[in-house]
Amino acid sequence: xxxxxxxxxxxIAGLLTGLVYGLxxxxxxxxxxxxxxxxxxxxxxxxxxxxxxxxxxxxxKLDPFLAVLPVAAVFFGxxxxxxxxxxxxxxxxxxxxxxxxxxxxxxIMVNVLLMIFGPSxxxxxxxxxxxxxxxxxxLFDKARVLAAxxxxxxxxxxxxxxxxxxxxxxxxACADNNLGAKVVGLxxxxxxxxxxxxxxxxxAVAGCMMILLVDVVPTLGPGYTLLAFVIVIIGGLxxxxxxxxxxxxxxxxxxxxGLFFAPSAKSMFGFALLILVLLFRPQGLLGRKP
Amino acid sequence: xSALLEIENLDLYxxxxxxxxxxxxxxxxxKIVAIVGANGAGKSSLIRAIAGIEKPRGGRVRFRGNExxxxxxxxxxxxxxxxxxxxxxxxxxxxxVENLEMGGLLPRARAKAKQTMDEVFTMFPRLAxxxxxxxxxxxxxxxxxLAIGRCLMGQPELIMFDEPSLGLAPTVVQEVxxxxxxxxxxxxxxxxxxxxxxxxxxxxxxxxxxENGRIVMSGTGGSLLHDDRVRQAYMGL
Numbered sequence: 001x002x003x004x005x006x007x008x009x010x011x012i013a014g015l016l017t018g019l020v021y022g023l024x025x026x027x028x029x030x031x032x033x034x035x036x037x038x039x040x041x042x043x044x045x046x047x048x049x050x051x052x053x054x055x056x057x058x059x060x061k062l063d064p065f066l067a068v069l070p071v072a073a074v075f076f077g078x079x080x081x082x083x084x085x086x087x088x089x090x091x092x093x094x095x096x097x098x099x100x101x102x103x104x105x106x107x108i109m110v111n112v113l114l115m116i117f118g119p120s121x122x123x124x125x126x127x128x129x130x131x132x133x134x135x136x137x138x139l140f141d142k143a144r145v146l147a148a149x150x151x152x153x154x155x156x157x158x159x160x161x162x163x164x165x166x167x168x169x170x171x172x173a174c175a176d177n178n179l180g181a182k183v184v185g186l187x188x189x190x191x192x193x194x195x196x197x198x199x200x201x202x203x204a205v206a207g208c209m210m211i212l213l214v215d216v217v218p219t220l221g222p223g224y225t226l227l228a229f230v231i232v233i234i235g236g237l238x239x240x241x242x243x244x245x246x247x248x249x250x251x252x253x254x255x256x257x258g259l260f261f262a263p264s265a266k267s268m269f270g271f272a273l274l275i276l277v278l279l280f281r282p283q284g285l286l287g288r289k290p
Numbered sequence: 291x292s293a294l295l296e297i298e299n300l301d302l303y304x305x306x307x308x309x310x311x312x313x314x315x316x317x318x319x320x321k322i323v324a325i326v327g328a329n330g331a332g333k334s335s336l337i338r339a340i341a342g343i344e345k346p347r348g349g350r351v352r353f354r355g356n357e358x359x360x361x362x363x364x365x366x367x368x369x370x371x372x373x374x375x376x377x378x379x380x381x382x383x384x385x386x387v388e389n390l391e392m393g394g395l396l397p398r399a400r401a402k403a404k405q406t407m408d409e410v411f412t413m414f415p416r417l418a419x420x421x422x423x424x425x426x427x428x429x430x431x432x433x434x435x436l437a438i439g440r441c442l443m444g445q446p447e448l449i450m451f452d453e454p455s456l457g458l459a460p461t462v463v464q465e466v467x468x469x470x471x472x473x474x475x476x477x478x479x480x481x482x483x484x485x486x487x488x489x490x491x492x493x494x495x496x497x498x499x500x501e502n503g504r505i506v507m508s509g510t511g512g513s514l515l516h517d518d519r520v521r522q523a524y525m526g527l
Contacts, residue, residue: 166395173381173392180379182343184393184440185367 002259005137010255012138016148018251020209022244023151024224025231026158027202033238034175034195037087040102043224044109045200049075049207050216051117057124064124064208065150072204079200083193091192106221113218121215129212147209154205155244158198162240171195175238230270234277236287245286249273294319294448294479295340295371300349302332302339302503309335310346311503317448317496322470322480324490324511326524327500333483334376336500337450340481341373342366353448368396372446376453378437382426386417389425389436393443403443410439413469431462438469449473450481455489467493487524491515499524 002010028042039045052071056062086105090098131142162168174181174191181188210216227250235246253269261268283289295317302310309332317323327333338344340351342363351359358366367373381389390410394403411418414435420428425436434454441449451470455463467489474480484490491497494511499520507514514520 166391169384169388170392170395173384173388176381176383177379179343179375180381181392182363183341183373183375183379185364185396185444186392187362187364 007256007259008138010259011252012140013144014252014255015248016141016144016251017213017255018248019148019151019244020206020213020247021227021231021251022247023154023202023209024206025228025235025247026155026240026243027199027206028228029232029235029238029240029243030158030202031196031199032232033240034171035083035087035091035192037091037098038102038229039196039199040099040225041106041109041221042203042228043226044106044113044221045075045203046207046210046224046228047113047216047218047221048109049204050211050220051113051122052204053208053211054122054124054216057126063126064212065146068150068205068208071208072201075200075204076197078197080193080197082200083196084189087196088189088192106225110218110221113221117218119217119219121217123215124211126212143212147212150209151206154202155240158202159240161198167191167194227270230274233284234273236284239284239286239288242284242286246284249285292319293317294354295481296350296352297336297340298350298352300336300339300346300351302335302344302346304335309503310339312349313500313503313505314349315498315505315508317479317481319479320474320477321495322474322482322493322511324482324484324494324497325500326484326487326490326497326514326520328524329485331500332503333500334452335503337373337375337452337481337483340366340450341371364396367444367446368398370398370445370447372441372444372449374434374437374441374449374451374454376456378430378433380425380433380436380440382424384425385422386425386428386436387421389440390417390443393440396444399443399445402445406443406445410442413442414439431458431465434458434462434466435469438466442473446478448479448481450483452483453485454482455484455486463489487520488515491520 024046028039031037031039049071053064053067056067057064090101129143133140133142133145162172170186171191171194173186174188178188231246231250232243234249235242250270253273254266257266257269277284293316297313297315300310300313313336325333325336335344339346342361345360350357353369353371358369381392390407394400394406399406416432417435417439425433454466458466470480470482471493482490482494491511491514497509497511497514498505499507
């Protein structure tokens with residue numbers, strides 16, 4: 001039996017990582033909640049963001065915290081263009097053809113990354129990855145704390161955007177009542193594209209933070225897509241606080257699995273949670289009843 | 291007297307099913323024009339085709355002489371064609387104020403949005419009392435007022451009402467028709483689609499009868515009100 005101190009350390013590390021997961025899932029949740037399209041290339045976009053951070057660090061010694069800005073801006077533009085050019089024409093088509101489209105995009109992303117970077121693991125190394133804050137017996141990894149802080153700040157920014165700005169309210173209006181949005185003369189396609197851009201920017205920030213915590217390989221993508229999906233379903237599809245909460249749950253459960261069983265068993269706990277949620281609260285922990 | 295809205299030979303299909311067939315009509319500026327007909331006759335389809343929500347397969351729609359056929363709904367709204375849609379189509383999880391703000395985002399209305407909202411609150415004191423309430427938690431009548439207020443936020447010159455009395459209590463229905471006449475008296479042109487044939491013919495200058503996607507009869511509201519075929523088919527007299 002591990003000591004209480006060790007458990008506390010592991011739980012806190014899991015919670016901090018979980019906030020980064022949560023930000024990634026938040027991107028998926030926002031896109032689904034508004035555009036009603038599941039971004040099956042979400043995890044692949046996450047790995048692309050991680051590679052962007054690696055490249056910017058390698059070329060310019062740019063700290064991932066500074067890389068967040070250009071990477072998020074580029075991802076926003078990319079997301080906007082992808083929705084406007086590629087997904088909007090599919091919006092009225094059946095779900096399986098949307099699924100095929102985004103899975104195709106995902107496969108292309110993984111293989112382009114393989115062609116450019118090869119299959120070996122890459123990372124960034126900054127001084128503060130080795131530092132930590134000490135509170136009695138509990139250690140906080142500095143990188144993890146900062147990454148979680150950035151994830152929280154980005155999420156808070158997104159919440160504020162949706163609550164207080166006209167564009168944010170208009171996006172919520174589209175999600176609320178699509179026909180109503182057309183009736184009052186909102187430009188729904190533009191707002192969809194903005195939403196996809198925002199969701200992509202969330203992934204960009206999450207990816208830049210995640211590279212501080214783990215190494216990246218191109219094949220990480222599908223796993224992250226699944227993870228984001230599991231988090232969003234646990235938290236409640238379309239619920240923004242639910243995505244963050246689900247992220248924390250998954251982060252902590254992964255960490256605990258690593259401690260009590262084996263690190264390779266970490267997904268097991270997440271899926272067990274997923275099954276429990278689907279059985280007893282299908283709308284997700286913070287989701288609204290349909 | 292000039293026609294504000296002119297529709298010529300409009301055809302609309304949903305897949306292979308024809309919803310509108312060679313519909314032609316005109317709406318004079320400053321008037322109330324009614325379109326009556328049974329459920330499924332194509333009344334709502336006509337409004338959606340004018341608004342740009344559905345794309346017609348053939349025919350033309352002109353507003354102030356400019357062709358607006360098949361353009362996107364936000365462009366149409368911004369030209370001054372407002373709509374109070376069937377089922378109200380408010381935003382249930384947005385507050386009353388936020389719902390109104392959405393109506394005032396059109397470029398034509400944005401600068402005056404604050405002032406217009408005050409006017410809407412004067413017109414509908416109920417909405418002012420409930421400004422921070424979520425729209426979905428209000429009664430049907432209040433939601434209808436909100437839908438009308440939201441439409442007014444866009445500074446429309448023409449308002450298309452789609453079944454504004456549907457599902458409302460009789461006293462509220464009277465109020466809605468009163469509001470429609472008040473708006474018309476302020477100079478807003480009205481295109482009214484209603485199942486409540488008697489009332490809508492009474493208040494309209496011009497009316498059209500739509501059956502199976504076709505205009506089968508037209509005339510002044512008064513003449514149709516006293517037409518035997520209309521009275522038999524739509525008023526059960």
